[in-house]
Structures are given as structure tokens and as C-alpha cells.
Amino acid sequence: xxxxxxxxxxxxxxxxxxxxxxxxxxxxxxxxxxxxxxxxxxxxxxxxxxxxxxxxxxxxxxxxxxxxxxxxxxxxxxxxxxxxxxxxxxxxxxxxxxxxxxxxxxxxxxxxxxxxxxxxxxxxxxxxxxxxxxxxxxxxxxxxxxxxxxxxxxxxxxxxxxxxxxxxxxxxxxxxxxxxxxxxxxxxxxxxxxxxxxxxxxxxxxxxxxxxxxxxxxxxxxxxxxxxxxxxxxxxxxxxxxxxxxxxxxxxxxxxxxxxxxxxxxxxxxxxxxxxxxxxxxxxxxxxxxxxxxxxxxxxxxxxxxxxxxxxxxxxxxxxxxxxxxxxxxxxxxxxxxxxxxxxxxxxxxxxxxxxxxxxxxxxxxxxxxxxxxxxxxxxxxxxxxxxxxxxxxxxx
Ligand SMILES: *Cc1c(COP(=O)(O)O)cnc(C)c1O
Numbered sequence: 226x227x228x229x230x231x232x233x234x235x236x237x238x239x240x241x242x243x244x245x246x247x248x249x250x251x252x253x254x255x256x257x258x259x260x261x262x263x264x265x266x267x268x269x270x271x272x273x274x275x276x277x278x279x280x281x282x283x284x285x286x287x288x289x290x291x292x293x294x295x296x297x298x299x300x301x302x303x304x305x306x307x308x309x310x311x312x313x314x315x316x317x318x319x320x321x322x323x324x325x326x327x328x329x330x331x332x333x334x335x336x337x338x339x340x341x342x343x344x345x346x347x348x349x350x351x352x353x354x355x356x357x358x359x360x361x362x363x364x365x366x367x368x369x370x371x372x373x374x375x376x377x378x379x380x381x382x383x384x385x386x387x388x389x390x391x392x393x394x395x396x397x398x399x400x401x402x403x404x405x406x407x408x409x410x411x412x413x414x415x416x417x418x419x420x421x422x423x424x425x426x427x428x429x430x431x432x433x434x435x436x437x438x439x440x441x442x443x444x445x446x447x448x449x450x451x452x453x454x455x456x457x458x459x460x461x462x463x464x465x466x467x468x469x470x471x472x473x474x475x476x477x478x479x480x481x482x483x484x485x486x487x488x489x490x491x492x493x494x495x496x497x498x499x500x501x502x503x504x505x506x507x508x509x510x511x512x513x514x515x516x517x518x519x520x521x522x523x524x525x526x527x528x529x530x531x532x533x534x535x536x537x538x539x540x541x542x543x544x545x546x547x548x549x550x551x552x553x554x555x556x557x558x559x560x561x562x563x564x565x566x567x568x569x570x571x572x573x574x575x576x577x578x579x580x581x582x583x584x585x586x587x588x589x590x591x592x593x594x595x596x597x598x599x600x601x602x603x604x605x606x607x608x609x610x611x612x613x614x615x616x617x618x619x620x621x622x
Contacts, residue, residue: 226620230613231551238610239553246420246529249494249598250483257486261478272478276485277430280415283488284397284407286432288439291481292446295394295416297474298429299327299364302390302412304471305431305441308333312361317347318562319583320366324392325563328364334573336360337564339580343519345369345532345590348582349377356381362388367396367406369559369592370498370527371520375401375409390414397422398495399527406527407432412442417480420596422494422527423487425480446474497597498528501604505531505593508608514540514615515591530559531595534586540618542589548618549591552610557592 231237261272273291281289292298308314310332316325318337325335339351347365363382365373375389382389391410393399399406407413412435415421417428431442444451449471509517514537520526535542542558549556562583564575577584593607 226617230548230617231553232548233617237551237553238606238613242550242553242555243594243599243603243606244555244596245557245592245594246596247598248419248424249490249596251486251490254483254486257482258479261482264478266478268477269475270478272481272485273476276481276488279485279488280430281432283491284405284413284432286407286413287434288436289407289430289432290439290442290446291476291484292429292431292442292474293476294427294474295392295414295418295421295429296323296327297446297472298414298416298431299323299392300330300472301431301442301445301474302414303327303331303333303362304445305412305438306362306388306390308361311359313355313357313359314362314364315352315355315360316364316563317366317368317583318564318580319345319368319560319586320392320563321394321560322563322566324364324366325569329572333361334359335563335569337562337569337575337580339582340368340586342582342586344371344521345518345583345586346371346373346521347378349374349381351580352378353381356385356387360385360387362390364390364392365410366392366394367399367527369518369530369532370395370399371518371524372396372399372401372406372409374521375404394421395529396527398491398525400525402523408434411435412438417484420529422498422529423484423491425476425484425487428476428480428484444469445471447471448473494597495527497599498595499526501595501599502526502528502531504601504604505533505595505608509533509611512612512615513537514619515611528595530592532559532590532592534589535591536589537615537619540615542591544618545614546591548614549610552614554607554610555594558587558590559592560587562587 328335394416417425449469
């Protein structure tokens with residue numbers, strides 16, 4: 226049994242590796258990009274505005290501002306609120322480093338909150354435990370594509386006078402109690418990286434209902450300069466003023482044309498992700514050794530990730546992961562808790578024991594491949610490989 230595993234010299238389920246996520250580019254997408262290259266505007270042009278308008282309406286937001294990455298979107302949200310040195314922002318620890326880095330960019334302190342053991346989402350009681358007079362905001366992360374408990378977080382934000390922000394990089398198209406991610410928090414950040422729901426190559430978006438925040442985001446993405454060069458041209462003025470220190474976080478029209486073309490297929494992408502998740506759910510409900518995460522009531526999941534826990538006491542997660550990879554299944558771990566990264570341990574004196582639920586989860590979670598272009602055969606390969614590896618590793622004993 227053990228020898229049948231590819232890790233120990235057996236024949237792998239797949240001869241080439243299935244990645245955990247990847248983009249789906251069509252000829253239509255390519256044509257949209259090429260058309261921009263023949264046009265007058267390569268950046269800060271009509272494709273940027275068109276993407277912003279479609280994106281805003283897709284997530285039920287009044288305003289969407291496109292930027293150069295999801296990380297830039299997160300940083301811009303912090304800057305728009307004036308988060309600065311001496312301030313604290315509460316962030317879940319089970320997330321991509323960028324969710325906390327954006328706080329550090331501003332010289333502020335990220336406070337790492339633990340998560341709910343069943344859903345791995347930011348735990349509102351843990352958030353409340355961390356709130357101090359220096360706390361300015363909560364950054365909710367919709368881990369794997371399941372929106373957080375926003376009504377509980379909103380209650381805390383109101384009670385303590387905090388801003389409620391969202392890192393929605395996993396959750397484009399997701400809903401909580403019927404409300405789309407992007408319309409719930411005061412501001413929400415999205416990423417247009419190739420593994421996310423739709424891509425621009427690199428890119429990001431901030432959505433908000435607040436016109437003043439939207440204006441501030443536009444300012445920050447353009448060096449802190451009050452008008453962009455298109456607006457100036459329209460007004461026939463040469464003068465501009467830099468009113469605060471911003472960045473060049475602009476995005477090109479080629480990127481926005483690609484994302485706009487992709488956005489049209491978002492409903493299909495979401496349906497396919499959900500169908501794959503259901504196929505996994507069904508297959509894994511009858512086998513022991515791994516279990517999918519719980520999905521809370523009222524969640525319309527966007528399934529950026531499909532995460533399972535290895536919960537067999539006799540199977541080591543790292544060995545399980547290596548064995549799956551040897552079978553040609555590009556499984557991954559999302560994430561190593563941010564408070565355990567050397568940078569955070571050094572600069573903010575964080576360390577093991579601080580978020581026990583996340584630390585325990587980080588040792589047993591595995592993300593299985595999920596992306597719209599996967600065929601049913603690909604999905605079946607994953608299921609077959611998971612079964613094979615579980616059986617093989619059990620037999621090791
Ligand atoms: C992808 C991602 C980001 C960063 O997005 P980029 O576009 O790669 O900068 C931030 N937070 C989370 C949770 C992400 O998954």
C-alpha cells in the first residue's frame with residue numbers, strides 16, 4: 226500500500242501537476258487588451274473608469290477605485306483613514322502577510338486576533354479582547370471566500386467607535402445574509418492577481434459607499450496630487466497641488482481592459498467554483514482522516530480556496546501535503562499565521578501561544594486545487610489522490 230504512493234516510488238495519479246489555482250484567459254480577453262494598445266490611453270484612461278463602474282455595481286458599492294495591487298488597495302484604505310504611528314488595527318492572524326503589512330506601512334501596530342475553530346474566520350470575542358484606547362480599526366478577512374460575521378463585528382465597531390474594514394481578496398462575489406462583500410464594511414480591498422476570482426495580471430480595487438473616502442483613495446493612488454492629468458487637461462490648467470504624501474498606485478488601461486473582460490464571466494466562475502466545492506464536499510463526507518471547514522449560516526461562499534483539515538491523529542499534515550504533491554496535486558497551506566513570521570516576532574514582539582486556535586489550525590490545514598477551468602476529471606483526480614494518500618499513510622502504521 227505504502228509503496229503505491231508516488232512519494233515512495235509508486236505511479237503518480239497525474240503526470241503533470243495540477244496547480245491550486247490559476248487564471249482562465251480567453252481570446253476575447255486578449256482582444257480587449259490588444260485594442261487598448263492601439264488606443265490613445267495606456268493608463269488612467271477610459272478602461273480604468275469602465276472597470277471601476279462595473280465593479281462597483283457588481284458588489285453593490287457606490288464607489289470603486291482601481292489600484293495597482295490588492296496590497297496597494299489595503300495600504301490605501303489605511304492611509305485614507307489616517308492610520309498612523311501610535312494607532313492599532315486588529316487583524317486576524319490566519320491571513321496573507323499583506324493584511325498586516327498595510328498597517329505596518331503606516332507605522333501603526335497590527336494586533337493579531339485569533340479565529341473561530343470551526344470556520345477559521347476572525348472571532349468577534351477575540352477582537353473585543355484586544356480593543357484598547359489606541360485601537361482605530363478592525364480589518365476583517367473573508368478567509369477562503371466566506372464572509373466574516375459582519376453583524377457582530379459591526380456591533381463592536383459601533384460600541385467602541387472603530388472603523389470596520391474588509392480584506393475581501395478571497396471573497397469577490399461572496400455574500401453574508403444577502404449583502405455582497407464590497408458593500409458591507411466601510412471600505413473593502415480586492416485583488417486582481419491571477420489566482421483570485423478575476424485577474425488583471427496584477428491589480429486591486431477599493432470599494433466604499435463614502436464619496437469622501439473614495440476621493441481620498443484617488444488622491445493617495447496618485448502621489449497625493451489633487452487632480453489627475455486627464456482632469457487637468459479637461460480644465461485646461463497646468464497647475465497641480467500635492468496635498469499629502471501618496472504613492473504611484475495607478476493601474477494601466479491594459480490591465481483594466483483584461484479585468485473588465487473577466488468580470489463579465491464572474492458569475493460563471495463563481496458557479497463553477499461552487500460546483501467543484503460541492504463535488505469535494507460530497508466525496509469527503511464519507512471518508513475519515515480529513516474534514517472540510519464549516520460554512521456558517523447566511524454565507525454565500527466564493528470558494529477562492531477549498532480548505533480541509535487533516536484530522537487523523539496518525540497522519541502528519543506535512544507528510545500528507547508532500548504525498549499529495551508527489552501524486553501531481555498542487556496542494557498548499559494558507560497560511561502560516563502572520564504573528565509567527567520573523568519580521569513580526571522581531572518588530573512587534575509577537576510569538577507562539579498568542580493565537581492558539583490559529584496556530585493549531587495552521588498545522589493541519591491543506592488547500593486543495595480549485596479554479597474554474599478545472600474539469601470534472603481534474604476534480605476526480607484530486608479526490609482519488611486524497612483517498613490514495615490517506616489509505617497509504619494509514620497503512621504505514
Ligand atoms: C492576494 C491577497 C492579498 C494581496 O493581493 P495582491 O494583489 O497580491 O497584492 C491580500 N490579502 C489577501 C487575503 C490575499 O489573498
